[in-house]
Amino acid sequence: MMHLKETELCLGLGLPGSCEQTDTALKATGKRGFSETVDLMLNLQTKDQSSSVDMNDKKLQSSTKNNKDLTKPPAKAQVVGWPPVRNYRKNVMAQKSNTEETEKAVAGGGSAASFVKVSMDGAPYLRKVDLKLYESYQQLSDALAKMFSSFTMGNYGSQGMIDFMNESKLMDLLNSSEYVPSYEDKDGDWMLVGDVPWQMFVDSCKRLRIMKGSDAIGLAPRAMEKCKNRS
Amino acid sequence: MGYSFPEEVLEHVFSFISLHTDRNAVSLVCKSWYEIERWCRRRIFIGNCYAVSPGIVIRRFPEVRSVELKGKPHFADFNLVPDGWGGYFYPWICEMARAYPWLEEIRLKRMVITDESLELISKSFKNFKVLVLSSCEGFSIDGLAAIAANCRNLRELDLRESEVEDLSGHWLSHFPDSCTSLQSLNMSCLLSEVSFSALVRLIARSPNLKTLRLNRAVPLEKLSTLLHRAPQLVELGTGAYSAEIRQDLLSNLTEAFAKCKELEGLSGFWDVVPFYLPAFYSVCSRLTSLNLSYATIQSPDVTKIITQCPNLQRLSVLDYIEDTGLDALSLSCKELRELRVFPSDPFVADANVALTEQGLVSVSEGCSKLQSVLYFCRQMSNSALTTIAKNRPNLTCFRLCILEPRAPDYQTLEPLDHGFGAIVDHCKQLQRLSLSGLLTDRVFEYIGNRAKKLEMLSIAFAGDSDLGLHFVLSGCESLRKLEIRDCPFGDKALLANVSKLETMRSLWMSSCSVSLGACKWLSQKMPRLNVEVIDEQGDLDSRPDSCHVEKLYVYRTVAGPRLDMPSFVRTMNQNPAYRR
Numbered sequence: 159m160m161h162l163k164e165t166e167l168c169l170g171l172g173l174p175g176s177c178e179q180t181d182t183a184l185k186a187t188g189k190r191g192f193s194e195t196v197d198l199m200l201n202l203q204t205k206d207q208s209s210s211v212d213m214n215d216k217k218l219q220s221s222t223k224n225n226k227d228l229t230k231p232p233a234k235a236q237v238v239g240w241p242p243v244r245n246y247r248k249n250v251m252a253q254k255s256n257t258e259e260t261e262k263a264v265a266g267g268g269s270a271a272s273f274v275k276v277s278m279d280g281a282p283y284l285r286k287v288d289l290k291l292y293e294s295y296q297q298l299s300d301a302l303a304k305m306f307s308s309f310t311m312g313n314y315g316s317q318g319m320i321d322f323m324n325e326s327k328l329m330d331l332l333n334s335s336e337y338v339p340s341y342e343d344k345d346g347d348w349m350l351v352g353d354v355p356w357q358m359f360v361d362s363c364k365r366l367r368i369m370k371g372s373d374a375i376g377l378a379p380r381a382m383e384k385c386k387n388r389s
Numbered sequence: 390m391g392y393s394f395p396e397e398v399l400e401h402v403f404s405f406i407s408l409h410t411d412r413n414a415v416s417l418v419c420k421s422w423y424e425i426e427r428w429c430r431r432r433i434f435i436g437n438c439y440a441v442s443p444g445i446v447i448r449r450f451p452e453v454r455s456v457e458l459k460g461k462p463h464f465a466d467f468n469l470v471p472d473g474w475g476g477y478f479y480p481w482i483c484e485m486a487r488a489y490p491w492l493e494e495i496r497l498k499r500m501v502i503t504d505e506s507l508e509l510i511s512k513s514f515k516n517f518k519v520l521v522l523s524s525c526e527g528f529s530i531d532g533l534a535a536i537a538a539n540c541r542n543l544r545e546l547d548l549r550e551s552e553v554e555d556l557s558g559h560w561l562s563h564f565p566d567s568c569t570s571l572q573s574l575n576m577s578c579l580l581s582e583v584s585f586s587a588l589v590r591l592i593a594r595s596p597n598l599k600t601l602r603l604n605r606a607v608p609l610e611k612l613s614t615l616l617h618r619a620p621q622l623v624e625l626g627t628g629a630y631s632a633e634i635r636q637d638l639l640s641n642l643t644e645a646f647a648k649c650k651e652l653e654g655l656s657g658f659w660d661v662v663p664f665y666l667p668a669f670y671s672v673c674s675r676l677t678s679l680n681l682s683y684a685t686i687q688s689p690d691v692t693k694i695i696t697q698c699p700n701l702q703r704l705s706v707l708d709y710i711e712d713t714g715l716d717a718l719s720l721s722c723k724e725l726r727e728l729r730v731f732p733s734d735p736f737v738a739d740a741n742v743a744l745t746e747q748g749l750v751s752v753s754e755g756c757s758k759l760q761s762v763l764y765f766c767r768q769m770s771n772s773a774l775t776t777i778a779k780n781r782p783n784l785t786c787f788r789l790c791i792l793e794p795r796a797p798d799y800q801t802l803e804p805l806d807h808g809f810g811a812i813v814d815h816c817k818q819l820q821r822l823s824l825s826g827l828l829t830d831r832v833f834e835y836i837g838n839r840a841k842k843l844e845m846l847s848i849a850f851a852g853d854s855d856l857g858l859h860f861v862l863s864g865c866e867s868l869r870k871l872e873i874r875d876c877p878f879g880d881k882a883l884l885a886n887v888s889k890l891e892t893m894r895s896l897w898m899s900s901c902s903v904s905l906g907a908c909k910w911l912s913q914k915m916p917r918l919n920v921e922v923i924d925e926q927g928d929l930d931s932r933p934d935s936c937h938v939e940k941l942y943v944y945r946t947v948a949g950p951r952l953d954m955p956s957f958v959r960t961m962n963q964n965p966a967y968r969r
Contacts (some may be wrong), residue, residue, distance in 0.1 A: 239467035240849065240876070241735045241765065241792050242823075246550055246578065250659065251681055251733070273468075286471045304925060 220311075238291070245273055258323055272360055278306050278337070279367040289360045302339060306368065336371040350377045390917050403500045404717070428452060436458070436475060436894050438500065439919065442948040443484040454493045456485065456521075460500035462897050462942055463847075464872055466524065469899055471925060473955040477527075478502040480953075486513035494519035502523065507532030510893040511539035514559065518570075519545040523850040529554035530579075536565035545600075546577040555581035562587040566594070571599035577626050582606040593618045599651075602626030605659045610638060613645035620648045627657030630684070634664050642668035656680035663690045673697035677724075680705040682731045688743075696721045702758075705729040708744040708765065715748030719755025727761040728752055735765070735792060746773040748919070753780040761786040767800040769826055774808025787812055788823035794850035795828040796877070804828055808837035813843070817873035820867075823847040833857035837864020845870040857881035862889045871874070874898040887915050895944040899923075903941050906934030912961035919946050920961040929959055 252272065272289040285305050292298045339351040344362040351359070351366070403426055416426040432455040435441060446453075460476025483714070485492060490645060492514045493708050507617055508514055510517065517540045522528075530553065536546065537560055561583050564571075571591065576583065592598060598619050607615075607628030616622070632638055644721040646652070646669045653675055661684040676698045680689060682705040692714045701722040710718070718725070719804070734741045736927045746769045755757060756898065759781055769791050773811055778784075805826040813819060813836050820842055824832065828851035836843070837860035844867050854859070861871065871893065879902035890896060892913075905922065912920040923940035950960040 237794065239464065239469045239873075240794060240851075241732065242467045243732065243735050243765075243791055244466045244550070245468065246552075247682075248735075249732065251685075286468070288468070 214240050224388050238288075248275065268341055272363075274341075274363055274365050276302065276368065277306070278361040279370055279373070281306065287366070289363060295359075298351075299339070302366075302368065338374045339366055340374055340377055341366050341369050348377055350374060391408070393451070396425050399425050402531065402580075403429055407432070407733060421967070431455060433457070437944050437946075438478075438481070439948065439951050440944060440946045442896070444483045445947060446492075447484055447488040451488070452491075454491060456481075456489075456492065456494065457496040458500060459498040459500075462872065462895060464498075464874065464897055464899070465499055469874065469897075470956075471923065471957060474923070474958060475951065475953055475955075476500045478952060479506050482506045482509050482513075486546045486928055490514065491516055491518060495664070496521040496523070497525050499525065501527035502532075504532035506531055506716040507915075508535040511535045513523070514540075515543055518542055519735055521545065521547040521549070522546075522551045524550045528551040530560045530581075534560035534563040537561065537568075538565065538847070541568065542566075542570050544570055545573040546571070547573060547600075548578050548582075549575055549602075549637075551578050553579055555579060555615070558780060559584045559587065560877050561591055563589050566590075567865045569596065571595040572597045573624075575600065575602040575626070576596070576604050576878065577602040579604040580606070585611055589614060589618060595619075596621070598622065600624040601695050603657060605629050605657075608632065608663060613641045616645035616649060621651055622649055623651050624654035624655070624678070625649070625652060626680075627655070627793055628686035629660045630658045631660040631662040632665065634662070639668055643671070647671045652676075654680075656876040658684040661686050661690075666690060666694065670694075670697060674699065676701055678703040679683065680731065682707055682918070682932055685709065685733065692717045699720060702726055703727040703807065705731070706856075707731050707733045708742045709733055710748070711743045712745055712748040712751070713743070715744075719751040722756060724758060725756040726758050728756075728759065729763040730764070730765060731763075732765040732790075732792060734825055740767045740792070746770055749773070750776050751781075753777040757781075758783075760784060763788045763790075763792045765792060767792050768796070769805060770798045770800045770805065771805055771808035771811075772800070773806065774813040778808075778811040781824050782815045783818065784812070784816040786821040787816065787819060788821065788847070789825055791825040794825070795827045804832070806832040806835065813840040818842055821845045825849060827851075829853050830857040833860040837861050840865055842867050844868060848873045850875045852876045852878060855879050855882040859885060862886035868892075869894045871895075873901060875900040877902055880904050883911060884909060887911060890918055891915060891945050895942065897940075897942050899940040901941075902937055904934060905929070905936055905938055908938055908941060908961045909934065917945055917947065918943055919950055922957070922959050922961060923957060 169351050273286050274289060276285045276287055278285075287298070287301060287305075289298070292301065340348050341359070341363045342348055342365045344364065348367070352361070353359075400424065403412075403415060406415060409432065412426060412430055415483060416423045416424075425541040427449050430450050431453060433444070433446065433450055434457045435451055436459050438458045438460050446699050458481065461470050461474060465474070476499060478497060479502075485651070490513070490532070493508065493516050495517075496519070500522075502522065507528055510520065512535075512591075520536060520540075520543075525548075533546075533548075534554070536543070543564075555929060555939075561791065564587075568591075572595075576593075583606070585607070592601070592615060599622060601615070601619060601622055601624070603615075603626055604613075605628055609628065609630055609632040612627060617627075624675050628885055642665060648821075649672060651670045655669065655672070655676060655678070658681055663686055666686070673694065674697065677700055679695070679698065679701060680703075681694070684691075685707065687709055688689065688711040691710045695704065695714070699721060702723070702724050703726060704765065706714075706729070715730075718728075727901065730744070744766055749762070749764050749766070750773050753776070760783055762784065763786075766789075767797060769789065797803055798808070799896070806829055809822075809824060809828070813822070819840055822836070822840065822843055824844070824847065830853045833852060833856070836846070840846075843865050846861065846865065848871075855878055857876070858873070861868070862882060863886055868889075873896075876898075878898065882929045884907060908920050908922050912918065923944040924938060954960065957961065
């Protein structure tokens with residue numbers, strides 16, 4: 159609960175500086191409070207805002223659309239689908255050795271892809287994302303929003319920015335028909351995305367499910383409990 | 390003209406013609422040959438499931454016993470095709486269930502097939518024998534259980550590299566005790582455990598079982614039990630090849646392998662513990678095919694194996710083999726036809742292993758029968774490519790992947806145009822080519838001028854301008870499949886070669902410079918092409934014609950625009966009412 163007061167949470171579009179205080183809190187405790195989990199509330203932007211998200215997304219996709227850009231990508235950046243190694247092989251090599259993986263993850267090297275299925279309640283098909291392509295929850299959130307923006311998501315457009323100072327406001331939001339991302343962790347539990355530091359999430363996330371806020375209410379207490387148990 | 394060859398004679402002659410390309414040629418001779426041929430064609434191959442509709446196929450070929458279909462474009466293997474794109478098998482099985490009660494074989498590649506479809510297969514065809522699902526998805530263990538339970542004469546069940554939802558796990562026990570017909574079982578892609586006792590019983594009552602590919606979950610300790618029940622195996626895929634170091638286990642395994650006098654092919658080898666490698670040395674002299682591409686063993690261990698395999702024709706390995714291992718390969722394996730070297734650590738910039746262009750050069754020198762190469766490496770030079778080309782003019786498939794996009798010749802820092810030029814110049818039978826490294830328009834000029842037998846070309850991060858694409862489209866007479874990503878190719882080349890596109894199966898272009906307007910224009914000009922634009926940003930209607938499309942997939946079709954597209958795929962120039 160104390161995290162709520164310490165951090166000012168905003169659901170932004172990854173605009174620089176918007177979530178600095180969140181990061182400070184994160185560094186201080188190494189954990190996120192429950193309220194921070196809704197940092198990931200899917201932001202289905204209006205058309206005005208879409209251009210800034212485009213830039214973020216293009217950067218992280220880093221498939222060089224602008225071919226005049228001849229600067230080499232940094233060694234760790236991954237281009238989608240390059241080198242042309244199939245998922246099955248990538249996943250098998252990733253399972254090689256747990257300790258090796260953790261070492262590489264700590265070193266920050268995206269040594270293998272980490273594909274997880276993403277389902278969205280109401281959508282007729284699954285998508286897949288490579289979690290290793292992203293470096294933060296915000297990037298993931300942006301990518302998911304893009305991926306599922308072709309659905310009609312109800313009347314959200316006006317709610318671009320949400321301020322989560324207030325837990326009751328949060329619960330209101332979950333009670334509404336907004337969508338929240340949840341994930342299945344290594345233990346098989348369904349958790350709200352954002353409850354652990356990013357890298358820990360990448361290592362333990364097995365699949366993602368974007369569900370209605372009202373359906374996700376049930377996950378909230380469990381997420382809080384897991385956080386409390388960790389603190 | 391009246392020639393009075395009885396139909397039966399022609400039919401008998403045609404029965405010796407099996408290649409679908411030859412069959413197609415036969416059907417074009419005259420109307421009566423077309424008619425006779427269509428009634429006696431038993432196997433059909435459809436390289437793009439959207440090029441034709443089930444109805445059209447069934448109307449033309451009423452007596453089919455074997456169907457092979459391919460769905461998604463090849464780049465789907467590398468996540469360039471978003472999920473939900475298409476490639477559904479359901480519409481096909483619905484119609485085939487009615488029309489082909491005697492269907493025996495279904496082979497699918499890169500298609501989406503549901504449990505419902507699998508169940509329909511299992512119940513519709515009394516004589517169903519062969520199911521091959523290559524890189525497919527959309528189904529679970531439940532679908533497999535239906536196949537096992539209902540297909541009384543099942544001969545082959547091959548799930549190679551498919552994605553299967555492993556929900557319940559125990560499907561093998563659905564094979565009835567009366568099922569003894571199994572000849573080939575490939576379940577290597579399954580993630581969860583299968584019931585071992587059911588597996589043993591199944592194998593024990595399948596005297597004709599020749600191919601068995603286990604999944605990783607089958608432990609090494611149990612392998613000898615299986616081998617004892619199936620010493621007649623010709624192809625074996627092991628499960629995880631690791632266990633605690635135990636001398637007795639090694640002896641048991643060695644003995645079991647020694648009993649397999651027919652074994653010619655080995656694969657599997659996940660999680661290898663080198664201590665157990667000698668167990669199959671007795672088999673090596675007979676091996677024609679070896680897949681060690683999941684085995685993270687170092688060069689000395691790999692070398693020890695391959696130097697005992699003088700009859701090896703196909704080898705897949707990780708780059709742990711290193712140049713030294715490839716040298717040994719070139720000396721020991723004179724029968725080698727196909728080599729695939731995969732990267733152990735593709736996302737690390739610096740070389741983690743001593744594998745360079747030199748390894749491939751050695752193999753090209755020593756292995757005179759080498760025809761097919763897939764090689765991942767971190768450096769290449771024009772001189773190496775030229776040497777390889779001169780050594781091996783009999784190459785039919787050359788796929789080189791230099792890990793860093795646009796990497797130049799590491800010695801001269803020049804583009805690799807001349808090297809690949811030498812490949813297409815010397816290898817006159819080249820059918821498949823994948824390019825990588827720093828390449829200008831010049832390489833495409835070479836390819837267009839020289840690669841007359843080239844059927845499939847893959848291009849990434851290459852070229853300077855539309856001229857490159859134009860050279861390929863206007864020059865490569867045999868081109869059927871062209872896939873391009875991240876190249877500065879735009880409208881001009883495409884629009885200057887529209888009729889070429891109808892002679893090809895498909896064209897894929899992603900992250901290039903093709904405009905939306907050009908796509909629309911192309912679609913209007915060429916009504917027998919489906920011009921599909923894949924764009925995940927979701928607002929194509931409001932975009933100007935000048936904007937670049939993310940992904941473009943163009944293919945010829947007699948079935949018109951497809952009706953099963955998700956919202957992020959649009960067929961250009963089509964009535965919006967057709968879209969879902």
